[in-house]
Amino acid sequence: MATTATPATPYLFHRHALVTRITHWINALAIVFLIGTGLNIFNAHPALYWGQFGADDDDARRWLEIGSADAPDGSAYGFLRIGSLTVHTTGVLGLSKGSNGQPSAIGYPGWATFPGVRDLATARNWHFFFAWVLILNGIAYYAYGLATGHLRRDLLPRLKELRPSNIVHDIVSHARLKFPKGEESKRYHILQKLAYGATVFVAIPAMIFTGLGMSPGINAAWPWLLELFGGRSSARSIHWIAANFIMVFILVHLLMVILAGPYNEIRSMITGKFRVDPEKA
Numbered sequence: 376m377a378t379t380a381t382p383a384t385p386y387l388f389h390r391h392a393l394v395t396r397i398t399h400w401i402n403a404l405a406i407v408f409l410i411g412t413g414l415n416i417f418n419a420h421p422a423l424y425w426g427q428f429g430a431d432d433d434d435a436r437r438w439l440e441i442g443s444a445d446a447p448d449g450s451a452y453g454f455l456r457i458g459s460l461t462v463h464t465t466g467v468l469g470l471s472k473g474s475n476g477q478p479s480a481i482g483y484p485g486w487a488t489f490p491g492v493r494d495l496a497t498a499r500n501w502h503f504f505f506a507w508v509l510i511l512n513g514i515a516y517y518a519y520g521l522a523t524g525h526l527r528r529d530l531l532p533r534l535k536e537l538r539p540s541n542i543v544h545d546i547v548s549h550a551r552l553k554f555p556k557g558e559e560s561k562r563y564h565i566l567q568k569l570a571y572g573a574t575v576f577v578a579i580p581a582m583i584f585t586g587l588g589m590s591p592g593i594n595a596a597w598p599w600l601l602e603l604f605g606g607r608s609s610a611r612s613i614h615w616i617a618a619n620f621i622m623v624f625i626l627v628h629l630l631m632v633i634l635a636g637p638y639n640e641i642r643s644m645i646t647g648k649f650r651v652d653p654e655k656a
């Protein structure tokens with residue numbers, strides 16, 4: 376992303392390299408399938424634990440649970456429990472309408488999972504396939520980003536950008552839906568860098584390495600990987616937390632793309648060309 380002087384009329388600027396664009400869309404496809412299949416796999420045992428083990432009897436280690444129970448009046452309800460906090464989630468988590476239209480006791484609802492019905496074997500097959508797509512695609516993205524300086528130059532926040540005044544200024548601009556124009560629109564601002572950086576440098580690597588650690592073949596070859604995360608159940612918990620971070624990131628990312636001008640934004644991620652508007656249009 377090099378910068379030049381901004382003329383007074385809108386013009387097209389080459390914003391994203393071909394490798395960034397191709398790997399971005401392969402990544403988006405892989406993540407959509409990984410989330411859908413991951414939620415289906417999670418439904419096989421919708422609870423999370425810390426440590427090495429975790430099963431139905433391990434109440435003390437269970438820090439999160441999605442389930443259904445009966446109210447005193449006999450009616451069933453769905454719930455999400457995190458530690459001592461329980462939230463009723465009927466219709467979304469724990470108890471939702473099944474494909475036959477009847478209430479069904481299931482962690483995540485069928486519309487959020489792939490396949491849409493409980494099918495652990497199919498979900499695992501697709502999950503592992505797209506996990507390798509994500510890993511190989513990720514290697515291409517990170518190798519390219521390191522070799523060309525894209526990761527350091529465009530995604531890594533500079534020290535002066537991390538000044539509280541700069542971050543507050545960016546939050547206020549976002550709240551007012553004021554997006555940068557001219558020269559400033561050619562680079563990522565601090566909130567964008569923090570969101571992309573947390574995803575690219577933390578959440579996706581955490582998801583990949585906890586996933587690899589839980590995979591039986593890799594676990595046999597590199598048992599230290601699971602130990603690094605504090606055991607199999609801790610790795611599964613971190614895997615789930617990273618996946619949830621990514622789900623929240625995607626919602627905010629899509630909202631920002633829509634607010635910033637979806638045509639110009641998405642075109643720039645497909646063709647590379649981004650329209651730069653003059654500062655005072």
Ligand code: HEM
Pocket residue numbers: 390395399402403406407529571574575621624625628629632640641643644
């Ligand atoms: C259909 C879904 C998606 C759309 C429409 C979309 C759109 C875009 C667009 C337009 C940009 C460029 C933003 C700019 O130039 O200011 C971008 C960048 C980016 N997106 Fe997405 N995105 C999608 C899904 C995802 C997913 C699932 C992830 C990862 C979890 C992701 C991660 C990123 C990252 C890290 C960048 C910065 C890439 C770089 O410069 O290296 N996106 N996206």
